[in-house]
Amino acid sequence: MKDLECLSASQAVKALSRREIKATDLLLSCLDRIGQRESLVKAFGKENSLVRAKTLDKGALRGILHGLPIGVKDLFDTFDLPTSYGSAAYANHYPSTDAVSVALLRQAGGIILGKTVSTEFASFKSGPTTNPHNLLHTPGGSSSGSAAAVADYMVSLATGSQTAGSIIRPASFCGVIGYKPSFGKISTGGVKRKV
Template identity: 45%
Template sequence: MQSLRDILRRIAAGEITAAGALALSAARIAESEPSIQAFASRPAELVAGAGPLAGIACGVKDIIDTADLPTQMGSVIYEGWRPRSDAAVVMMLKATGATVAGKTHTTAFAASDPAPTRNPHDLSASPGGSSAGSAAGVAAGMIPLAIGTQTGGSVIRPSAYCGVAGIKPSYALLPTVGVKPFSWSLDTLGLMAASADDLGLALATITGRPELDAAAAELKGLRIGVTRQDFAGAPEQAAEAALQRFCEIATGAGAQLVDLESPQALSEAFHAHVPLQGFEATQALAWEYAEHREQIAPKLRAYLDGARSVTPAQYDEARRISRRGRDAARAFFGQVDVVVSYAAPGEAPDTLASTGDARFNRLWTLLGVPCLTIPVMRGPRGLPVGIQVIAGFGADDRVIAVAKALETRVEPIR
């Protein structure tokens, strides 16, 4: 994988120019794209901008508006569609000097129908969804940075499956203006890179918040909560092994581990995600459903058919339960410095027909809290398996700092 920080160091040292760094990314895309299929569209050439991230090639998920490239949302309904303007996050990216290397493949409307993308670690395995192209593009070493979105688990899960670092920041830290909505109460932009260290630098630079590029935390003395999210069902053996591996690393570094039991309000909030997302999805995709129902990808079409049964009263109750969950989360996270849990149920599914299961991600998305995944080991099939670090709302710098400390103690997944 390409390290964003290392590229910028080499540019600053005069070892390579920004244009040269982009040329390297272009060459790697040309080499790997035929087998990985990370990109839905690409510009004719990569041109360096001016700013602190000049020379950084970034993939942009294809539900995010770009004026100079199509935004097709993984759907034939929008084939060749060209927005008139860039999304707010794309403007922020360009303002730093970074270059859009292309639009990365997404599942249809960021839902469940698989994208054509392959997992770089095993071309027969799923890269996860819905930010499939973003995760695979980084994992294959084509680009050092990518933007994804998460409504259930679509940043954390594909990052874990592809063995990259991924962060879903606190809700609305990155603006979703110009991003095709699926569930406006849940939709969150996130970043993917080779490491938590790269994520911190990128997020700090894009948002103008230098505190997010935090120094690695001192694990000794930290209180780290461990939650297995029993309300979400049992994980696969590989996910439990990864969590146990984390516990060994953290204990060896002098951290204090605390087994956390989730209050009833968090369990209820987890289950509220389904009606909340379903009701909003039928509104967000109302035009597509009314005018082009037969052209909607089959899994999403079936989902929308069912979600139409969610009543306004059920939606309102889901919102009330969500609010109670966010209230309970303050005390839950207040017991410890960070919380750690499974990033995904296990290794990537061994079929391209599945994008995986978001059940270990949904609660944190609904709560709007920051979470970050890094790989910690390989599973029985040789695929990466990660853990996710979570903290209370607004504590993005803390999850970055703890993840940076952890990754220095883990053998890199290549």
């Protein structure tokens, strides 16, 4: 298969579970796409996830998201990546644990590829992210980096948070599907709220 980064999340999960593609190849495809487009789209900062991909390729299937690269909004705590909540006040902040939702993504076999840009504290001060379809347009906020990363085939799945329209607006602006589950369905433990 070529253009692995263009697979939807469901297509990628199916191909990974059938061992038709390797987690390493999918991750490298996503990293290559990020390398080509990140300077323009500014959706997120990539992190080295190859060790996890290689481990998943060698072992048994680890869950429904086995080997799927995932972008995590910078509002969600990650123990191994800096979490700044979109604010310079938290530059180089490393939480001691993952947000509950991030831990569940890892448990399901997902590979946290990196943190996607968020507006500051998911509020009004926007980040540098542009709309991948027209770099002069806004991607919407506050989950701007997540929507732009999915729309630009950097990852096929990314997290977001919604206080008002923070998932559905950027998804709409960038032409991707944004899903906001009902309150209480997914724990918000470890997700920064407005300060």
